[in-house]
Amino acid sequence: MAHSEYKRHKGRIITPSFLILLLLSLTGLALIALRFYKGLGAVSNMSDGYPWGIWIAYDVATGTAIACGGYAMAIYIYICNNMHYHHMIRSAVLTSMFGYCLAGFSVMVDLGRPWNAYNFFVPSQWQINSAMFEVALCVMAYSTVLIIEMLPSMLFILERDHWSSSNRILNLLQKVLSRQRKDSISKYARMIRPKLDKVLIFFVVLGITLPTMHQSSLGSLMLLSSSKLHPLWYTGFLPLLFLINCVFIGFSIMVLESIISCYAFKRPYETKELSVISGVIPWLTLIWFGVILGDLAWRDQLDLIFNSGKNSFFFLLQNGLVATGSYMLFFERNRKSLRRLFLSAMALVAGGALYRFNVYLIGFDPGAGWSYFPSLAEFMVTVGLISIEILGYQLMVKTFPILPRLHHDGHPDDEIRSVI
Amino acid sequence: MVNPSRRQFLQILGLGGASLLAGKSATASEIHQINNDTVGMLYDAVKCVGCKACMSACKRVNMEHGGLSYDKAKFDKEGMWDAQTDLNGNTRTIIKLYKESQQRWSYVKHSCMHCQKPSCVSACPVSAMTRDKVTGIVDYDKSVCIGCRFCQVACAFNIPRFQWDRANPQIVKCDLCKHTHLTKTGTTACADVCPTGAILFAKRMDLLTEAKSRIASSPDKYQKHVYGEKEAGGLNHLYLAAVPFEKIGLPVLSDKADANFSETIQHTIYKGFIAPVALYGTLCFIALRNKKKFYKQKEASGKGCVSCEQKGDK
Numbered sequence: 001m002a003h004s005e006y007k008r009h010k011g012r013i014i015t016p017s018f019l020i021l022l023l024l025s026l027t028g029l030a031l032i033a034l035r036f037y038k039g040l041g042a043v044s045n046m047s048d049g050y051p052w053g054i055w056i057a058y059d060v061a062t063g064t065a066i067a068c069g070g071y072a073m074a075i076y077i078y079i080c081n082n083m084h085y086h087h088m089i090r091s092a093v094l095t096s097m098f099g100y101c102l103a104g105f106s107v108m109v110d111l112g113r114p115w116n117a118y119n120f121f122v123p124s125q126w127q128i129n130s131a132m133f134e135v136a137l138c139v140m141a142y143s144t145v146l147i148i149e150m151l152p153s154m155l156f157i158l159e160r161d162h163w164s165s166s167n168r169i170l171n172l173l174q175k176v177l178s179r180q181r182k183d184s185i186s187k188y189a190r191m192i193r194p195k196l197d198k199v200l201i202f203f204v205v206l207g208i209t210l211p212t213m214h215q216s217s218l219g220s221l222m223l224l225s226s227s228k229l230h231p232l233w234y235t236g237f238l239p240l241l242f243l244i245n246c247v248f249i250g251f252s253i254m255v256l257e258s259i260i261s262c263y264a265f266k267r268p269y270e271t272k273e274l275s276v277i278s279g280v281i282p283w284l285t286l287i288w289f290g291v292i293l294g295d296l297a298w299r300d301q302l303d304l305i306f307n308s309g310k311n312s313f314f315f316l317l318q319n320g321l322v323a324t325g326s327y328m329l330f331f332e333r334n335r336k337s338l339r340r341l342f343l344s345a346m347a348l349v350a351g352g353a354l355y356r357f358n359v360y361l362i363g364f365d366p367g368a369g370w371s372y373f374p375s376l377a378e379f380m381v382t383v384g385l386i387s388i389e390i391l392g393y394q395l396m397v398k399t400f401p402i403l404p405r406l407h408h409d410g411h412p413d414d415e416i417r418s419v420i
Numbered sequence: 421m422v423n424p425s426r427r428q429f430l431q432i433l434g435l436g437g438a439s440l441l442a443g444k445s446a447t448a449s450e451i452h453q454i455n456n457d458t459v460g461m462l463y464d465a466v467k468c469v470g471c472k473a474c475m476s477a478c479k480r481v482n483m484e485h486g487g488l489s490y491d492k493a494k495f496d497k498e499g500m501w502d503a504q505t506d507l508n509g510n511t512r513t514i515i516k517l518y519k520e521s522q523q524r525w526s527y528v529k530h531s532c533m534h535c536q537k538p539s540c541v542s543a544c545p546v547s548a549m550t551r552d553k554v555t556g557i558v559d560y561d562k563s564v565c566i567g568c569r570f571c572q573v574a575c576a577f578n579i580p581r582f583q584w585d586r587a588n589p590q591i592v593k594c595d596l597c598k599h600t601h602l603t604k605t606g607t608t609a610c611a612d613v614c615p616t617g618a619i620l621f622a623k624r625m626d627l628l629t630e631a632k633s634r635i636a637s638s639p640d641k642y643q644k645h646v647y648g649e650k651e652a653g654g655l656n657h658l659y660l661a662a663v664p665f666e667k668i669g670l671p672v673l674s675d676k677a678d679a680n681f682s683e684t685i686q687h688t689i690y691k692g693f694i695a696p697v698a699l700y701g702t703l704c705f706i707a708l709r710n711k712k713k714f715y716k717q718k719e720a721s722g723k724g725c726v727s728c729e730q731k732g733d734k
Contacts, residue, residue, distance in 0.1 A: 052569065125547050205700060224679060
């Protein structure tokens, strides 16, 4: 990787938003402590009919799709040969890393007997028929890969003689560690980074293979619930639909993330890049709709679209959002407008995420007498985890070179200047 | 630049799609057969008098091994009664009353169906749910269970229950007294205490014969169907009743086991782990080639970013 493409965002770490996020994070962590002390029922509204609530439906099933920015960008850059968008990968991978690590953390909160989780590493206990087994191993492996992909940016700072003068965290570290220890860290960083840079591409590709596997398996999980999941969503194509869904969510979230972080950090917008990247989305959603509608037609159940009451509403809402977003992106004129890009990406992420909610919660009916709506505490745990994610993102981009460097030196791809 | 990349992209998606399509059309590698030599139970709702002796026997016998305790009713400060209202983290079996009118009503007993092809076993990632090949008993081992509750999501009958109110919870479900009463007496506690012969424990084959002869001897009393004979790929807990089965909480299911369908898809994609490895190899090849091409182009054009060229990517 060419490290000069990225730069550390210079800015204060402690800001009002930092403090609000910190408060929310701590609330979430306190509720998690309560959950471990008193049991899952004390905090959540989950029941034997709805054994999975928003911690799985949002944090895992939807959260990992929203964290697919790194996956989508890696496909786009390395596989579809758009290497000149290379400078956007680090921020994408960083959000993916937080998204996946938090999904993993969330699972540990949700598991009833997390102390037995080591059984995933005991081959005699492996149950290879289980899509859950596949998801668990792949998510663990992918989180590791994402951390490895982030390492070079950290090593790049750590290998310097002076870490930083303007960043509080690095300053603090520098003060706490003895001179000798700091130097040895720098020495190791200098040693590891060139080697890591050389093999990094193999991790990047692993970072494409693993999500392909587990994102489709997230759909396979629900194949066992034919009598509970509404036929609008229950189909043998669930794995394929989940896969396409995570890719278009991944591209959309890249658009959103780029716009939001440029706005928040007062950087020039990457409109040109985004207009090209978002051009892929309509084609993906076209295939997605083709599979959904073709499958319903083949099963002769198209009438369900309008005759299923609450389920029809959410099915139409999900498809309406995705269709609106991708229809807008079909036109280059819209793709070049920052506002329309933002709106269409919002619609796509909302619709795509709603699809996953529909499959995991809304279209899931365990039978008469059961109902589920998340409790406030359950909701606050999720909010707390999202806050940790955003906090971590802020800290990381202010500490390590992750955001694209703004070129003023005649870089060939430098159309950014016109925006400035 | 845009068009070729888009085409390539679609190719990749098509690849994934094709493998999934293959999964849908392929037949199950191991076609599931009903094994009638396994053991199970027959519950006859017509003979049941609702005495609940089965419930109390079940809890007494399995209390310690199953991690059960008594449920207190709100009014009952001293804890004189065990007052569960449904299967739950303390209850493996329950008798319920379905009442349509003063003349038409039926008791029903709920407990694990011990499916021939159980979804919970297929779902469990760490083999905490297992089905004994010889006896057909679906058993749960809390020492490996991670508490993910996928078994609950997967079970069409909502049988596995979770202890929501405990910091050290487990799944609770009937194991046909495999570790308790069955080893001592050769039968289950509920069948042992049933005063009317409404609960029988035997080989599936004999249970089916008995069920069919009961229907034949008094056809006006029974629905002409043994619930569980074929449902969901065959159950080892069979039911007879006077009222339609869906009215007493037994869902209408097809003869196919969900687990067969999902495992066929999983197996097709992951057979011998060839597809993932092939995918990885292909992607590595493409990515390396693209990377090389990109830096070559940059060098050739000579106006690349200075630092990019210096560090390059070797």
